[in-house]
């Protein structure tokens with residue numbers, strides 16, 4: 160901690176998500192400060208250092224992990240770099256929040272979890288949508304029994320994105336998978352959080368867009384990952400789940416947020432979270448139609464957070480709460496939620512979807528880790 164007692168955070172990878180989620184979240188938190196940044200692109204690094212007023216900057220993530228004036232790191236780099244950086248950070252005694260997917264496969268994620276556990280650091284997976292107000296309220300309704308016994312979980316994530324190059328995201332060697340690891344893995348995570356462990360899955364992925372040129376028309380090697388992903392799962396509780404995601408859903412732009420619908424049908428009622436209206440939940444009981452209900456104020460932000468939920472675009476600002484949870488866990492000396500264990504559990508299921516598709520079968524999920 161700094162002399163002022165603040166948690167000193169280093170951001171590793173200062174691209175889109177760091178600028179959009181993590182730096183604005185940190186700026187709201189008087190218990191922490193941005194002390195260092197790292198990016199392998201020197202031009203972007205210099206630009207961010209100026210914008211954010213940070214004097215400590217490096218192009219070497221391992222160097223940042225070993226700086227004394229850093230207590231915690233946020234890793235928001237391409238997926239193939241997460242494991243080595245997270246393990247180096249844990250070994251240097253730094254608390255770690257890492258973007259999803261934690262790694263390219265469950266083997267990498269296990270090594271990340273074990274390094275964080277063995278070095279006693281706080282570890283967190285940046286599963287953003289767990290923090291959406293309607294999702295938090297849906298969880299509370301479910302856990303209180305208000306929806307009865309959960310029977311069906313249903314998730315749709317449809318985006319209308321350009322069919323040009325996605326950069327590193329469109330190559331298996333750098334991203335692990337496409338839509339499945341980029342988008343659907345969030346929905347696997349919150350399904351497990353809501354309904355409990357998944358026992359078995361079957362699934363399919365597909366690629367439609369070649370992505371062999373960038374937006375300026377410059378050619379590039381074509382994509383080798385999915386741009387549509389799906390799974391059917393059975394939870395250990397006996398509930399069923401159905402997930403579908405695509406970035407090629409024409410007409411689903413919705414101010415860039417796309418369409419997201421996640422639903423529980425319980426024995427006593429149904430509840431629906433939607434990203435584009437995250438402060439409203441849809442609720443329904445037998446004999447009625449699903450009806451919009453405002454999310455109660457207690458669920459609009461985490462307890463104690465100084466964030467004003469009425470400020471900013473609702474579908475954007477809940478993302479700042481990830482940083483609040485990470486810093487709270489460090490200050491309160493408790494595990495963060497979602498942790499690397501949650502990242503590992505979701506990764507095991509996502510890997511199983513690829514396996515199920517390759518072998519055209521159902522895949523049993525081993526009992527939850529560890």
Ligand SMILES: NC(=O)c1ccc[n+]([C@@H]2O[C@H](COP(=O)([O-])OP(=O)(O)OC[C@H]3O[C@@H](n4cnc5c(N)ncnc54)[C@H](O)[C@@H]3O)[C@@H](O)[C@H]2O)c1
Pocket residue numbers: 171172173174175176177197198199200203218219220234235236237238240258259260285286287341
């Ligand atoms: N939680 C969410 O909702 C969410 C949203 C978007 C992205 N993400 C995840 O965040 C991560 C980053 O995504 P992005 O959209 O910000 O990508 P991006 O390409 O905009 O940014 C990544 C940055 O990392 C830098 N970089 C590459 N290798 C590096 C290394 N070894 N060390 C330091 N810097 C390095 C790049 O130069 C780039 O500036 C990915 O894992 C992605 O899946 C999560």
